[in-house]
Amino acid sequence: MSQESAAILDLIRNQESQIHAGWLAAAAREGARNGAGDRAEAVQLLRVTSAALDTQADPAQFAAAGWQGARDWLDALSRSSAAQGRSAAETSVFILAVKRPLFDALRQRHGADPEFLISAIWMLSTLVDQMAAWTVASWQRSREAIIRRQQEELLELSTPVVKLWEGILAVPMIGTLDSARTQLVMEALLQRLVDTGSHVAIIDITGVPTVDTLVAQHLLKTVSAIRLMGAECIISGIRPQIAQTIVHLGIDLEGIASKASLADALSLALKQRGYTIAKA
Numbered sequence: 001m002s003q004e005s006a007a008i009l010d011l012i013r014n015q016e017s018q019i020h021a022g023w024l025a026a027a028a029r030e031g032a033r034n035g036a037g038d039r040a041e042a043v044q045l046l047r048v049t050s051a052a053l054d055t056q057a058d059p060a061q062f063a064a065a066g067w068q069g070a071r072d073w074l075d076a077l078s079r080s081s082a083a084q085g086r087s088a089a090e091t092s093v094f095i096l097a098v099k100r101p102l103f104d105a106l107r108q109r110h111g112a113d114p115e116f117l118i119s120a121i122w123m124l125s126t127l128v129d130q131m132a133a134w135t136v137a138s139w140q141r142s143r144e145a146i147i148r149r150q151q152e153e154l155l156e157l158s159t160p161v162v163k164l165w166e167g168i169l170a171v172p173m174i175g176t177l178d179s180a181r182t183q184l185v186m187e188a189l190l191q192r193l194v195d196t197g198s199h200v201a202i203i204d205i206t207g208v209p210t211v212d213t214l215v216a217q218h219l220l221k222t223v224s225a226i227r228l229m230g231a232e233c234i235i236s237g238i239r240p241q242i243a244q245t246i247v248h249l250g251i252d253l254e255g256i257a258s259k260a261s262l263a264d265a266l267s268l269a270l271k272q273r274g275y276t277i278a279k280a
Contacts, residue, residue: 002123003116003120004059004116004119004120004123004124005053005056005058005059005123007106007109007110007116007120008053008059008102008106008120008123008124008127009050009053009054011102011105011106011109012046012049012050012053012102013050015105016043016046018101018105019046019098019101019102019105020042020043020046020101021101022100022101022104023042023097023098023100023101024042024097026097026098026099026100026101027042027093027094027097030093030096030097041077041094042098044073045070045073045074045077045095045098045131046098048069048070048073049070049127051069051070052066052067052069052070059123059124059126059127060123060126060127062127062130062131062134070131071134074095074131074134074135074138075138075142077091077135077138078091078135078138078139078141078142079138079142081139081142082139082142082143082146083142083146088135088136088139088140088143091135091136091139092132092133092135092136095128095131095132095135096128096129096132098128099124099125099128102124102128103121103124106120106121106124159171159173159181159184159185159188160172161188161189161192163192163196163198164202164266164269165266165269165270165273165275166273167196167197167198167199167200167273168198168199168200168201168202168266168269168270168273169189169192169193169196169198169200169201169202170201170202170203170204170262170265170266171185171188171189171201171202171203171204172204172206172207172262173185173203173204173205173206173207173208173237174207174208175207175208175209176208176209176210176215177208177214177215177218177219178214178218179218182218182221182222185222186221186222186225189201189222189226190225190226190229193226193229193231194229198231199230199231199232199273200231200232200233200234200269200272200273201226201231201232201233201234202233202234202235202236202262202265202266202269203219203222203223203233203234203235203236204235204236204237204262204265205219205235205236205237205238205242206236206237206239206261206262207237208237208242210242210245211242211245211246212245212249213249213251216246216249216251216253219235220253223235223256232257232272233256233257234256234257234258234259234265234268234269235253235256235257235258235259235265236258236259236260236261236262236264236265237260237261237262238258238259238260239260
C-alpha cells in the first residue's frame with residue numbers, strides 16, 4: 001500500500017463522523033441529496049472505500065478486482081436513484097461532494113508536507129472522479145433497463161388478445177407496426193389460439209395510421225402463422241385510404257378475408273363458425 005493510500009485509509013477510519021458530516025453539508029450546498037437514506041448511503045460508501053483500500057487496492061485502478069465491492073454498491077445506489085426518478089447528475093454530485101471534507105482532513109493532517117499533500121489529494125480526486133463516472137454509467141444502464149421494461153409493458157397493453165365469441169379471437173392493433181411489435185402480437189395470438197382452441201382470429205387495424213409495404217409484410221407473416229395453426233384470419237378496419245394504398249403498392253392480399261369494420265368481421269366469423277345472427 002502506498003503512503004497516500006495509507007493516509008486516506010487512516011482518515012476514513014479515524015475521522016469517519018467528521019468526514020460524514022462535512023460530506024452531507026457539502027452535498028446540501030450543491031443542492032444534491034439530503035435525507036435519511038442519503039446519510040446511511042454516505043456512511044456505507046466510506047466503509048466500502050475503506051474496505052477496498054484495506055486490501056491494498058490501487059485507487060487509480062477503480063476497475064480492478066479490489067474495488068468490486070465498491071462498484072457493486074455504486075451500482076445498487078444508481079439503480080435506486082434511477083427508480084426514484086433522481087437524475088444522474090444529482091447522484092454524481094452527491095458522490096463528488098465527499099472531496100471537500102477529505103481534502104480538508106488531508107490538509108489539516110499533512111499540510112506541513114506540501115509535496116505529499118498534493119500527491120494524496122491527486123490520488124483521492126482521481127478515485128472519487130472514477131466513482132462518480134461509474135455512478136453515471138451505472139445510472140444510465142439502470143435507466144435504459146427501466147425504459148425497456150416500460151416499453152415491453154406498453155407493448156403488451158397495446159396489443160391485447162380479446163375473446164369475442166366461442167372460437168373467435170380479436171387483436172385490435174393501435175399505432176405503428178414494427179418487427180418487434182409484430183413478433184409480440186404473433187406470439188400472444190398463437191398462444192391464445194392454442195389455449196382457447198379458437199379457429200378464427202380477427203386482426204383489426206382501425207387504429208393503424210398508415211399501411212406501407214413493411215406493415216403489409218408484417219400482417220402477411222402474422223396471417224401465415226395463424227393459418228399454420230389451423231385457424232382462419234380476417235383483417236378488419238380497411239378504410240378507403242388504406243385500401244387505395246394497398247392497391248397502389250401492389251400488395252397481394254388475395255385469399256385473406258377483409259372487412260371495413262370489426263362488426264362486419266365478427267359477423268363473417270360467426271357465419272364461418274355456423275352461427276346465424278337474427279334480430280329478436
